[in-house]
Amino acid sequence: MDKKRIVIGISGASGAIYGIELLKVLKKLDTIETHLIISKAAGITIKQETDLSVGDVQALADVVYQVDDIAAAVSSGSFVHHGMIIAPCSIKTMSEVACGITSNLISRAADVTLKEQRKLVLMLRETPLHAGHLASxxxxxxxxxxxxxxxxxxxxxxxxxxxxxxxxxGRVLDMFDIGADIVKRWK
Ligand SMILES: Cc1cc2nc3c(=O)[nH]c(=O)nc-3n(C[C@H](O)[C@H](O)[C@H](O)COP(=O)(O)O)c2cc1C
Structure with missing residues (x-):
């Protein structure tokens, strides 16, 4: 595998812009191959919060999967990648992953990422958080x-x-050793 494969899930929390920016930044790096899954609710937030269509966002990725395509490559641990980022991550998606409920391709791919001991980063977006959220x-x-x-x-x-x-x-990409030169660092 020449390129680093990164799986990106965009779920329906507010902040679709985080997933979109991630895709834009990674698109500029020819060492990275992005694999994108957009949830149904994220289709609504993309429409509400940005000037882009779901198709525009999908066009930023190298490989696109449908969220209900549970037979997609990223559903299997035998598909090797370098980690997954859910940006933004809704409470629903986080809760599913915490319980091993894999009702769609985002939660399945995240569950597989964990079982294969690959890096999984959840840009969880909700506030305030109740005890159940914090427990998950x-x-x-x-x-x-x-x-x-x-x-x-x-x-x-x-x-x-x-x-x-x-x-x-940029701080999330630091965790994958991907330098995108977009962080103003404290010196
Ligand atoms: C405009 C909008 C903003 C939302 N913001 C949040 C949010 O910040 N955090 C969250 O957990 N859910 C949020 N939701 C609710 C989720 O979209 C909803 O729980 C959905 O079932 C999540 O599904 P998914 O995780 O499969 O994308 C929002 C919904 C809409 C329509």
């Missing part, structure tokens, strides 16, 4: 997943939404 997040962390809510940093003095989004996306 804790369970996932103990299973090896990284819970990475896209909480903005301000030490880098962002002046636009774009900078805020890029910072969170």
């Amino acid at each position: 997040a804790q369970k996932l962390a103990s299973m090896g997943a990284v819970i990475a809510p896209p909480v903005p940093a301000f030490y880098n003095k962002p002046t636009s939404i774009d900078e805020i989004v890029k910072h969170s996306v």
Whole structure:
């Protein structure tokens, strides 16, 4: 495998822009191959929150799967990849993964990523969080997943939404050793 394969799930939490920015950044890197799954609810948030269509977002990825295609390559542990990012991750998708419920291709691919001991990062977007949400997040962390809510940093003095989004996306890519040069780092 020449390129690093990264699986990206976009679920229906607010912040579709995080998944979109991730795809845009990775598209510029010819060492990365992106495999994208968009949930049905994410189709609604993409429409509500951005000027793009689902097709526009899919066009940013190298390989696209339908969320109900449970027979897709990423459904199997024998399909080798370098990790999965769910950006943004809804409470529903996080809860499914925490319980091993694999009702669609995003939760199945995430479950497989964990069982194969590959990196799984969930950009969980909800607030406030009740005890059940926190218990699911804790369970996932103990299973090896990284819970990475896209909480903005301000030490880098962002002046636009774009900078805020890029910072969170860049910090997630740091976890995969993918340098995209979009993080204003503290020195
Ligand atoms: C505009 C919009 C914003 C939403 N924001 C959130 C959110 O921030 N976090 C969340 O957990 N769910 C949010 N939801 C609800 C999820 O879309 C819903 O729970 C859905 O079932 C998630 O399905 P999925 O995880 O398969 O995408 C939002 C829904 C809409 C329509």
